[in-house]
Amino acid sequence: DAPLEIAQLGNDILRRKAQSVERIDDPKIQSAIDNLIATARLKNGVGIAAPQVSRSYRLFIVASRPNERYPDAPEMEPTAMLNPGILSHGEERVKGWEGCLSVPGFRGLVPRYERIEVEYWDRQGRHNVRELSGFIARIFQHELDHLNGILFIDRAE
Ligand SMILES: O=C(NO)N[C@@H](Cc1ccccc1)C(=O)O
Ligand SMILES: [Zn+2]
Numbered sequence: 062d063a064p065l066e067i068a069q070l071g072n073d074i075l076r077r078k079a080q081s082v083e084r085i086d087d088p089k090i091q092s093a094i095d096n097l098i099a100t101a102r103l104k105n106g107v108g109i110a111a112p113q114v115s116r117s118y119r120l121f122i123v124a125s126r127p128n129e130r131y132p133d134a135p136e137m138e139p140t141a142m143l144n145p146g147i148l149s150h151g152e153e154r155v156k157g158w159e160g161c162l163s164v165p166g167f168r169g170l171v172p173r174y175e176r177i178e179v180e181y182w183d184r185q186g187r188h189n190v191r192e193l194s195g196f197i198a199r200i201f202q203h204e205l206d207h208l209n210g211i212l213f214i215d216r217a218e
Contacts, residue, residue, distance in 0.1 A: 065096050065114035067104070070164045072115075076210040079110075079117045082143045085186040090118070094141045094184050097122045106162050107134055108200040110207035113163050119144050121204035125197050130160065134196050142181035145205055148190065150174040157199055159213045169217025173199045 068074050082090055093116050101109040101124045110121035124139035125131075154172040161167070176194045179201060183189055193201055203213055 065100050067100070067109075067113050067162050068115055070212070070214075072163075074112050074115050074117060075163055075207070075212065077112065077117055078210055079112050079119045079208040081119050082182075085143055085182060085184065090120070090143075091184065093118065093120065094122070097141070098124070098139045101139065104162055105130075107131060107196075108204045109162060110204045112207050112210075119208045121145070121207065123197060123200050123204065125200055131196065137197065141184045142179075142189075142201075142204075143183070145179060145181035145201070145208070147174075147202075147205065148178040148180055150178070151176040156218065157196070159199070159203055159217070161203070161213050164212060164214060167214060169213055171199075171203075171213050171216050172218060173202045177201065 097109050101122050105128050107125045108123050111118040120143050122139050122141055125134045125137050127134045153175045155175045156170045156172050158168050159171045177198050178192050180190045
């Protein structure tokens with residue numbers, strides 16, 4: 062579970078469309094999940110996506126918890142989300158501050174949907190459909206962008 066090197070802005074892997082995960086029970090996928098959780102914790106991140114540790118898979122971790130940058134972040138168990146997607150969203154967008162472990166030294170005001178209905182497969186291979194809102198919805202959208210080669214600076218206003 063050694064924390065992994067985080068790709069920085071300018072690294073081409075951050076601009077690629079990541080590949081769908083075919084076999085969730087593949088030991089390579091399961092160890093990537095463990096490494097991502099360890100890396101997010103070490104870097105005090107509230108989320109992290111596989112392309113950021115140079116694994117171009119459609120996989121990220123959402124691990125919201127209060128920290129000095131986001132003191133009112135909700136607490137949740139770090140959750141691996143595989144082959145995620147947004148099924149529907151409300152009209153309302155809200156601007157909020159974001160940063161990125163791959164873009165150190167920058168923060169930006171980014172508009173995100175306030176409420177989204179999402180689907181993803183968890184690390185046990187179960188299909189999940191959930192309604193997300195607020196900061197957790199923001200993290201999901203930030204991480205989903207990473208799987209499509211989009212960074213928050215592309216959206217910051
Ligand atoms: O770079 C990442 N994830 O890709 N980590 C960001 C995630 C994030 C997302 C949305 C709002 C604030 C912060 C972090 O600072 O933990
Ligand atoms: Zn990021």
